[in-house]
Amino acid sequence: MRLFGRSRDAGKKGRDAGDRGVLAFAHTAEVIRAEATLKAAGFAVRVMGPPPDMRTGCDMVIEFELMREAAVRTALKAAGLEPLAVAPARGGMLAPVSLFSAKDFGDWLMVRAANMKITVARADRRIVNISGGGCPDVPALAELLVGRTIDDAPAPLSRGQTLCAYALELAFQEARRLLGARP
């Protein structure tokens, strides 16, 4: 097993939590949509684990620049999204996993992020297996992705609802990166 130890935030400057806020939503699926919306609109946001007193289960919040709250709310409203709560960032928030590992099976490459693994055939770039995870959308995502190429398959986050889907998205993007552009 080769461990890359590559951090998605590597090279970025540390952020001062004092100028950051968090957006909480009713459901993980809304967090996923909100993150995509805000990133597409050019906001510097990232998904984080909520502080301990806000945790209910499979959940996350979006960290953003507090000074941009009005613009963020406007962008979310235009996308039909309404946060449940907006609060200043505080201690106890956890960063998502940032370590990946890959295993070379010769004709196949397997990439793991946290508890999710994706395996791709090198010859035709088809996703042949998805394993790990425990949230109920994992079997649904596996049915959607297996058999498609890593280039043509929909990104797991476009259909996923949970943190396992988010971990699978990271493994999916890392597999794309390792396999390089389609020849």
Next chain:
Amino acid sequence: MSAPWLVCGSVPDEAFAAEADGLACGPCALDGGLLRLDGRDIPVRRGTPALLAACCAACAALGLDPPQALLAADAGRGAGSKKLYARLADAMPRLAPRGLTFHYLFPDLAGHDRVLLAALALPARPLLLADAGFMYAAKMSGQAAEYDLFTPDAGELAFLADELAPHPFYTRGFLAGADAGPEELARRAWDTGGAARTLLVKGGRDLVVVRGAAVRSIDGPDVPAMEAIGGTGDTLTGMVTALVMSGRELSEACAAAARANRILGALAAPTPATPVADLVPHVPAALRKALAG
């Protein structure tokens, strides 16, 4: 008639959700490649149907009746799991199961707590086995030690060992990296309240861990492709469930199931592209071989 064993999980099928209240409950049976439950035919591709298929096949090999199942339709939004938690908590006194295996369910802390409370209130405490999403909720609840068995893989073991992580997605890097070995992580998980009394750790070398200490290591046959196949953890948990249903002591059942799951791989000779459905037919032979020593 002895008390039933109940397997609780989900199927990601919206058509299933449209029927009745989206829950299926009752004795299950494996018929060819289909799982029969509550008047429905459920394909065995991965997830809880794969666990139940392996469990049914193992029960047949052991001469046991198959388990009962309670399945929710849930493709990730959590609504189906919420219904299951409510139904199970209400029905627990009437069902009075001797054991429960929890599987792919939305990790909802309130739902988990309600179910655990109902189980612990039974006159005879049932055996509690937890895998997948329900294991995440059980760990996050701070009541992991109430459980008899968790079945983590490497990534999930690091999560259990991280007292701050509410989900494997947030496992801190110093635990998720390659430096910490499984024995060390299992000990840390127990010491910090993140582990069940027994762990069956799935990996290149499977470990049976009791109260934080590794007691068995199973490393053969070695079929590396099994790691890539979605559902090999489900077949393992299905066989553990059947072996515990047969009355075997839990750590012995774990060791035998780990051996059987590896033999399953050797018999099926899979590649990393093999679907788990191709492994299930080999369960009876693999189990018999593992038990023969």
